[in-house]
Amino acid sequence: MSRLIIRKVAVLGAGVMGAQIAAHCANAGVPVILFDLPAKEGDPNGISKKAVDALRKLEPAPLATRDRAQFIDVANYGSDLDKLRECDLIIEAIAEKMEWKLDLYAKVAPFVRADAIFASNTSGLSIEALSDGMPEAARAQFCGIHFFNPPRYMALVELIATRSTDPAMLDGLETWLTTRLGKSIVRAKDTPNFVANRVGVFSILAVMHHTARLGLGFDEVDALTGPLIGRPKSATYRTADVVGLDTLAHVVGTMQATLPDDPWFQYFKNPEWLAGLIAQGALGQKTKGGIYRKDGKTITVLDLASQGYRPSGGEVAPEVLAILKNRNPADKFAQLRASAHPQARFLWAIFRDVFHYCAFHLGNIADNARDVDLAMRWGFGWALGPFETWQAAGWQAIAEAIRADVAAGEAMSPAPLPDWVFDGRQAVHQAEGSWSAASSSLKPRSTLAVYGRQLYPEQVLGETAPDAGQTLWENEGVRLWNLPAKDARIGILSFKSKMHAIGDEVLDGVHEAIARAERDLDGLVIWHEAPFAVGANLKQVAEACQAGRFDNLDKMVARFQQASMLLKHSLVPTVAAVQGLALGGGCEFAMQATHRVLALESYVGLVEAGVGLIPAGGGCKEFVLQAASMASRAAGGDVFPFMQNAFQTVAMANVSKSALQAVELGFARASDDIVFNARELLHVALHRARALAEAGYQPPPVQRAVPVAGRNGIATCEMMLINMKEGGFISAWDYRVSRSIAIALCGGEVETNAKVSEQWILDVERAQFMDLLKTEKTQQRIVHMLETGKPLRN
Incomplete structure (x- = not known):
């Protein structure tokens, strides 16, 4: 099959989803045209322009860096439809109204190239019915493409084919979405709300039903349905506020309108309180109030008994908390079912009814149980999908408990569990594949070539683990x-x-691993699941400070610096495969590797100032080298202007909000690789290390004559700090820490433009680090961080 080439994308509809889909294409460097209606007044492209401007202000940021907006052009349906001929992929993302979509299709169809893909980002409308609105010749290139909100951060994209969709085209689109946009794909059937929303919205409706039945508070339910049961912190009702109560109501309405024969149909309705909030315009987070709202500094929650708001403070009962902390899933579910406590009864009921619903509908809504479980992980943030949870708790025991509750009239529906549930099985996920109720067989994973790049794909419970590799050497770290x-x-x-x-064990390990790599290997990749590294082991540091072992700490810092220098000057190439947090020492290791391969969602920074310290593992030294290199190409050769941004970055403990921003901040280089799908990180890093080795890699020489800003640079930084301190922006101790950062970045108390060695800069780093470490205020900051996870501004 020839490779699908997408040079330009069009997005039809500049609403919240359309604009953010366009933003994520721009993140990937794909030029995109964002269309909307012509504005009634002023610039005809005013609606699209306003949407692009809004992207720069949203949090979490849809744009990986603000300048990515340059890849988004704006257009309107009135005068710009001819621009669609430039586009290889057109994504329609207008409001969920069938007649509006069909009207738009009729308008744009004459301008769509025969080889272009046209896809609807509907959250639940019939793809077959939408396809009927396209010219017959174009239907092979039409499909559903359901992104989840926000598109940059949510992994799941559901792809939905029609009877006419070209299978090769869909394979190519799945490949492109997986690698280029970093998405996790589920092939969904053309049924209302597809897979994730069908199960996820039913789960919310079940929660609402049992909340009312048992008389629980919304905040109490959120305390129960968050991380304690493997769900996001926003739990249920906070999630509804974030999604938008009107959006939730619309999806429920879709189920009500399209699923009249569903055995759970009577629950497909919006509660009166929800309709009331929507009528008042209280739609959740986007209107500053919904189920929850903020009164001053107090978070309040809707109280149905009083029809008003009260302070939010729902808690889990101790006896229920004790059950949830049981690490044996079978025991946990047995205890929940046996308990008389309303919270336990609630939890058993919501799990039971979701299990029941998923088993009954599996054959209708998904190809197999794995797709359901992964859709709920990727689309709703569940730690385990419903079938995995059921399987972990003991398949037959749970099945019998559900059957008993159905017979007793305690379940939400009297519908019987399907026969396959009781066929003697102990699992739906097995080594051979996952159960498909539609075909009565186990379905293996997709064989698309793109998945060969995922050496360690996300697994579901019961699958065969991938190759664990061959251990060459290991220690405790x-x-x-x-x-x-x-x-x-x-x-x-x-x-x-x-x-x-x-800590010590990791440092010992790095030293030994590099020695072995130089002797026996062609290259070395640092890789593990996220986070990359959160920095030095603060607990070890705090314990050594308390015991007064500062000589040992000085030796540890020196050994850290040596490890960093080994990574940089190793005889074989070293590649840091970075994903998630790379903070402090983790950032310093990454900065000094030969090359970096970063997942887009990499949050990189030197954060030592937050605990009253400075980077001392070579991070300051790397910024000094960067400044010297840039100054050598500038008129006059003055180092300080190129060091100034680094000073602000380190002193403010700035952390990049993406891998692209890590390059902007100097933590990575423009020549580094940025991978949008984190599951491909190791594959790319191994190939990069091999390519460097094949190119005859030679390590850079240790620099002996690095020009530094010296005393004048330190003095200039001090003037900025004095102004910030006097303005109340930083504390006296912040000033002290930041001055130490300035000393390290300026190469110490030497003459301006003096030339020093890399080792000199490392020695300055270490001396400033140790001076701060011996102070009471810095030790207070370290202890506070360990105890609270938050910085202390003393």
Whole structure:
């Protein structure tokens, strides 16, 4: 099959979803045209322009960097439809009204190239019915493409074919979405609300039903249905506010209008209180109030008994909390079902009814149970999907409990569980595949070539684990291993510490791994699941401070610096495969590797100032080298202007909000690789290490004559700090810490433009770090961070 080439995308509809889909295409460097209606007054493209301007202000940010907006052109349906001929992929994302969509299709169809893909980003309308609105010749290139909100951050995209959709086109689109946009794809059937929304909205309706039945508060339910049961912090009712109560009501309305024969149909309606809030314009987060609202600094929640708002403070009962902390799923569910406590009865009921619903509808809504579970993970943020949860708790025991509740009239529907549930099985996910009720068989994973790039795909419970590789050496802190089937001579170094913090064992491991790589391998990749590394092991540091072991700490910092220098000057290329947090020492390791391969969602920064310290693992040194390199190409060769931004970045403990921003801030280079699908990170890093080795890699020499800003640079930084302190923007201790950062970044108390060695800069870093570490205020900051996870501004 020839590769699908998408050079330009059009998005029809500049609403919240359309604009953010356009933004994510722009993040990927794909030029996109954002269309909407002609404005009634002024610039005809005013609606689209306003939407692009709004992208720069939204949080969480749809744009990976603000300048990505340059890849979005604006247009309108009145005068610009001819621009559609330039586009290889057209995504329609207007309001969920069938007649509006069909009217738009008729208008744009004459301008769509025969080879272009046309896709509707509907959340639940019939794709077959929408396809009927396209010219017959264009229907092979038509499909559903359902992004989840917000498109940049939500992994799931549901692809929905019609009877006419070209299978090869859909395979190509899945491949492009997976690698170029970093999405996780589920092929959904053309049924109302598809897979994730069908199950997810039913789950919300079940929660609403049992909330009312048991008389629980909305905040109490959110305390129960969040992380304690493997769901997002926003739980149920906060999620409804975030999504928008009108949006939720619309999706429920779709189920009510299109699923009259569903055995749970009587529950497909919006509660009176929800309709009341919508009528008042209280739609949730976007209107500053819905189920929850903020009164001053107090979060309040709707109280149905009083028809007003009260302070939010729902809590989980101790006896129910004790059940939820049971690590044995079978025991946990048995205890929930047996308990008389309303909260326990509620939890058993919502799980039971979702299990029941998913089993009954599996054959209708999804190809297999794996697709349901992954859709709920990727689209709703569940830690485990419904079938995984059921399987973990004991398939037959749960099945019998559901059957008993159905017989007793306690379940939401009297519909019987399907026969396959009781066929003697113990699982729906097995080594051979996941159960398909439609075909009565186990379905293996997709064989599309793009998934060969995911060496460690996200697994569902019961699947066969991928190749764990061959261990070459390990200690308490790290594992050095390889994948002989891929490239036996590229080593992979994985940290084993909690949050991949860098302590003595990890430092020992890095030293040993590099020595072994230089002796026996062609390259070394640092990779493990996110986070990349959260920095130094603060607990070890705090304990050593308390015991007064500052000589040991000085040696530890020196060893950290040596490890960083080994990464940079190793005889074989070192590649840092970064995903998630790369903070403090983790950032310094990444900065000094030969090359970086970063997942788009990489949050990189030198954050030591937050605990009253400065970067001392070579991070300051790397910024000094960057400044010197840039100054050498500028008129006059003055270093300070190129160091000034680095000073602000380090002193403010700025963390990049994407890998693209990490490049802007100097934590990564423009030549580094940015991968949109984090599951492809290791694949790309291994190939990059191999390419560097094949190119005859030679390490950079240790610099001996680096021009630095010196005393004049320090003085200039001090003037900025004095103004900030006097303006009340920083504390006296912030001033002290920031001055130490300035000293390190300016190369110490030396003459301006003096030339020093890399080791000199490292020695300055370490000396400033140790001076701060011995102070009471910095030690207070470290302890506070360990106890609260938040910085102390003392």
